[in-house]
Amino acid sequence: MMRVYLTSKTVLGVLFAGMTLVGCDCNEPEPLWNPTPYTLEIPPFFPPMDIPADNPLTEQGVHLGRMLFWETRLSENNAMSCGTCHLPNVSFADPEPYSTGVTGAIGKRNAMALINVGWASSYFWDGRALTLEEQILEPIAHPDEMNLPWAEAVKRLSNDENDTKYPQRFFDAFGTTEITADLVSKAIAQFVRIMISSDSKFDQWRRGEVNLTDSEYNGYQMFLREGGDPEVVQGGQFGADCFHCHGEAGLQFSDHLFHNNGLDSHFEADPGRALITGSPLDSGRFRTPTLRNVALSAPFMHDGRFNTLEEVIEHYNTGGVPSSTIDPFMKYSSGGLDLAPSQKEDLIAFLHTLTDTVFTQNSAFQNPH
Secondary structure, eight states: OOOOOOOOOHHHHHHHHHHHTTTTTTTTTOOEEEEBBBOOOOOOOOOOOOOOOOOOOOHHHHHHHHHHHTOOGGSSOOOOHHHSSGGGGGGGGGGGOOOOTTTTOOOOSSSOOOOOGGGGGGBEEEEEEOSHHHHHHHHHOTTTTTTOOOHHHHHHHOOOOOTOOOHHHHHHHHHHHHHOOOHHHHHHHHHTTTTOOSSHHHHHEEEEEEEOOOHHHHHHHHHHHBBBBBTSSTOOBOOOHHHHOOOOOGOSOOOOOEESSOOSSOOOOOOBTHHHHHHGGTTTTEOOOOOOOTTOOOOOTTTOOOOOOHHHHHHHHHTTOOOOOOOTTTOOGTTTTOOOOHHHHHHHHHHHHTOOHHHHGGGGGSSSO
């Protein structure tokens, strides 16, 4: 007896072909949808990445997402793409405190760096999007950003008169030539998930490939130690106290939670997380950004108020501004961290070891148009 063995990809193609036979013109053979799974390499010491079951990574989806990420036709004036406010040389962030939209409108918060976002548990500074796909839907239609209604965006991609051939590319990625906002967001999300940084000097040190200088290593130890005067703060070790919110667990240097880090005493201008939850206890709280490539991604904080790492460290060194919701890890009540100049220099030296130019220069992430 002859036995026929089918691969999973063959079965997927057969199932899709069978589904499309209903109501078809059977005189013409239906094209088979046969996407290639994308092999995502998880770096050493990184945790697994949770990828939505309804948006698995494929070679075709990632490539389509890259094209859409850099596609200026997704903006009202055909001049702005996602990459306009997420520039590679600054770790896919914006070097301006606030981004400027196609109408000249100025945004209200600094554009966050797109780096290892596949491990995040929420998106935007206030965490209002719980999935990457949900986050991507907002900027294209937002009047202060790309200002293009999704109906028009879909129309532009569907009536593709250029050589990008988007309908065919959507079929290759998702098995349909019908372009929707949902599929656009899924494609871009696939691309952004593969944007992984894991080759900084710190990563190389963790892998045993290089040595840290004395200053860098001292800064790393400062990073891991409890802050504050031991005689005043219980458990204080004259450390920099960074690890509470920017711990190295999973090597993401963010707890992905929300904290009030003592920037302001009142929050009428921007209540932060409280806008989403409605709770006064969340006033002034914002999502912890990663410290990967932090030396490249100035300005800092949700409003871009600090231009240098020196300013950021001095903010924490002085303890920040007291308020009713300030994080208990802030040492404002004891006068700050009281780090010596040499300690601050060591801490900055360590932060520079988190710079990964292999990531920022990766040709797979650059504009393909």
